Amino acid sequence: MAFGACSCSARKLFAGALCLYLFGFTFMLGFWNESTEEIVDFKKYDFPERRVKYASGREDEEQDGEQESFNVMASYSNNSLKLNQDEDDDVVKNDIDDDRHGVKNDAEAEGHGVKNDAEADGYGEKNGADEPDEVPIMMTKLQWETLQEHRRSELKQACQKLADKPPLNTDITTVMTKNKRLLWPFIVNDKYKLMYCYISKVGSTHWKMAFLVLQGKYKRVEDVPGSRAHDPSLKKLNSYPTIEEISKRLDNYTIFIFVRNPFARVISGYRSKLLQPNPSYHKSVGRTIVKRYRTNPTDEELKGHDVTFPEFVKYLTDPRTKSLDGHFKPMYQMVLPCSVRFDYIGKLETAEEDAKYILENTHVDHLIHFKQTQRNVSHDQATFDKYFAEVPRDDVKKLYQLYYPDFELFGYELPEYMKHWVQ
Numbered sequence: 265m266a267f268g269a270c271s272c273s274a275r276k277l278f279a280g281a282l283c284l285y286l287f288g289f290t291f292m293l294g295f296w297n298e299s300t301e302e303i304v305d306f307k308k309y310d311f312p313e314r315r316v317k318y319a320s321g322r323e324d325e326e327q328d329g330e331q332e333s334f335n336v337m338a339s340y341s342n343n344s345l346k347l348n349q350d351e352d353d354d355v356v357k358n359d360i361d362d363d364r365h366g367v368k369n370d371a372e373a374e375g376h377g378v379k380n381d382a383e384a385d386g387y388g389e390k391n392g393a394d395e396p397d398e399v400p401i402m403m404t405k406l407q408w409e410t411l412q413e414h415r416r417s418e419l420k421q422a423c424q425k426l427a428d429k430p431p432l433n434t435d436i437t438t439v440m441t442k443n444k445r446l447l448w449p450f451i452v453n454d455k456y457k458l459m460y461c462y463i464s465k466v467g468s469t470h471w472k473m474a475f476l477v478l479q480g481k482y483k484r485v486e487d488v489p490g491s492r493a494h495d496p497s498l499k500k501l502n503s504y505p506t507i508e509e510i511s512k513r514l515d516n517y518t519i520f521i522f523v524r525n526p527f528a529r530v531i532s533g534y535r536s537k538l539l540q541p542n543p544s545y546h547k548s549v550g551r552t553i554v555k556r557y558r559t560n561p562t563d564e565e566l567k568g569h570d571v572t573f574p575e576f577v578k579y580l581t582d583p584r585t586k587s588l589d590g591h592f593k594p595m596y597q598m599v600l601p602c603s604v605r606f607d608y609i610g611k612l613e614t615a616e617e618d619a620k621y622i623l624e625n626t627h628v629d630h631l632i633h634f635k636q637t638q639r640n641v642s643h644d645q646a647t648f649d650k651y652f653a654e655v656p657r658d659d660v661k662k663l664y665q666l667y668y669p670d671f672e673l674f675g676y677e678l679p680e681y682m683k684h685w686v687q
Contacts, residue, residue: 268482274669321655327433341392350416360575362465365445377540390391400659402616402617402645403614403617405624407619408617408618408621409621411614412608412609412673415609415611416456416580416606416609416672418674418675419601419602419606419609419673419674419675422669422672422673423601423602423673425672426602426669426672426673427602429669431446431596431597431600432596432601432602432603432669433602434446434600434602434603435603436514436600437507439600439603440507440510440511441507444502444510445502446502446600447500447501447502447510447600448500448501448502449461449462449463449598449599450500450501450502450519451471451472451475451498451499451500451501452499452500452501452504452513452517453475453478453499453501454513455478455479456478456626456627457513457516457517457518458478458517458628459501459513459514459517459518459519459520459628460475460516460519460520460521461520461521461599461604462521462522463521463522463523463524463592463595463598463599464533464590464591465524465529465532465533465536466522466523466524466529466595467522467612467615467634468495468522469490469494470485470634471522471634472493472494472495472498472620473485473488473493474632474633475498476492476493476495476497476498477631477632478628478631478632479497479498479499481495481497485632485633500511501514514605517610518607518608518625518626519604519605519606519607520606520607520608520609520610520622521599521601521606521608521609521610522609522610522611522612522615522618523595523609523610523612523670524595524611524612524613525612525613525676526594526595526667526670526671526676527652527663527667527678528647528648529578529595530577530580530592530663530667531573531641531647531648531651533589533591534576534651535571535590536591537549537591538550538568538576539571539590541569545568546567546568546569546571547567548568549568549571549579549589550568550569550571551566551567551568551682552568552579553568553571553575553576553578554566554568554571554575555580556579556582556584557575557578557579560609572654573651573654573655574654574655574656574659577655577659577660577663578590578659580592580663581659581662581663581665581666594669594670595670595673595674596667596669596673601673601674602673608622608625609674610622611674614635616634619633619634620634645679648679652673652682657685660685660686661685661686662684664678664682664686665686666686
């Protein structure tokens with residue numbers, strides 16, 4: 265009997281030791297994801313290096329693990345290098361660019377007469393951009409709502425910090441009375457009391473398709489031809505004739521916007537308009553760049569089809585460039601971020617979660633969805649590094665200064681290795 269008891273105890277000890285060993289081995293590999301029933305490698309996720317500041321402006325203590333969960337989520341959102349879901353942003357045949365922020369024909373800066381711009385970012389598949397190796401863990405709605413609170417607070421604090429910088433100090437009443445054309449990026453749906461503020465190169469084509477479905481022109485997002493995404497029938501806020509009508513919608517409608525890492529947007533704009541075959545942009549922007557920065561360019565070079573990324577960055581930051589095209593213009597210069605109340609701030613980096621919960625909260629998720637690109641091109645770190653490796657550091661610093669308000673307003677950061685370049 266004594267021998268049997270000892271044998272039983274030994275088996276229990278052995279079983280316990282085996283469990284501890286397996287647990288330790290599993291922890292070294294990663295953590296268990298119940299939703300996918302797999303071990304997730306820690307190395308594939310970017311955990312935060314600092315706490316996220318809450319709306320009060322102070323750093324709160326962690327409470328029951330909720331802070332840690334939020335930090336992981338916010339770090340994923342703000343990661344400037346994982347830029348999947350690259351969009352078909354400009355499917356347009358005869359739209360006219362309005363990089364002057366307010367054109368008379370209100371055709372928007374969507375194409376410069378480009379016909380096949382839908383495949384713009386897809387071109388990157390043959391130029392070093394890799395597909396993501398892992399599928400990000402979907403945020404819960406509570407996590408997402410907490411993240412939205414943080415984004416709105418971050419925007420508010422940045423607006424206070426940059427209060428003296430035009431056009432961030434623009435008064436909305438002045439806009440409505442004297443400069444209504446500044447309201448052209450706001451697309452309105454009166455039936456569902458919904459308003460979307462679009463920015464080129466941030467998935468705007470998909471959302472325009474969705475709004476065409478909401479207004480009844482098509483039954484499904486997939487039914488909207490790419491060439492019709494920029495349909496002039498889309499109702500713009502600046503089209504309402506009176507201040508009262510505009511003000512009523514600004515005060516009572518749900519307003520959302522989507523933004524993107526500023527430097528990734530620069531890369532996307534370059535690839536879309538200058539790297540990919542795009543005769544209209546080659547003739548205008550490309551030719552200007554070649555004439556300005558090359559000595560004795562050949563007739564072939566003057567076609568503007570072989571502009572390098574360093575040349576493009578130099579053009580963006582050159583004082584002689586008086587007005588940037590709408591696909592390259594800093595976001596803060598186009599969307600009145602400190603003058604308009606945004607209920608939801610979506611980011612291209614978290615477009616799946618943002619679109620899902622925005623549509624649920626506005627009760628139109630049964631009608632439309634965010635149409636993701638089939639290519640799902642990703643500006644991963646290798647792609648990001650490839651483009652900026654050849655740009656002189658002084659030009660990177662100038663580029664950061666140009667887009668600095670975008671970084672501050674929407675909570676983006678430079679990669680660690682770039683931070684000392686801009687100091």
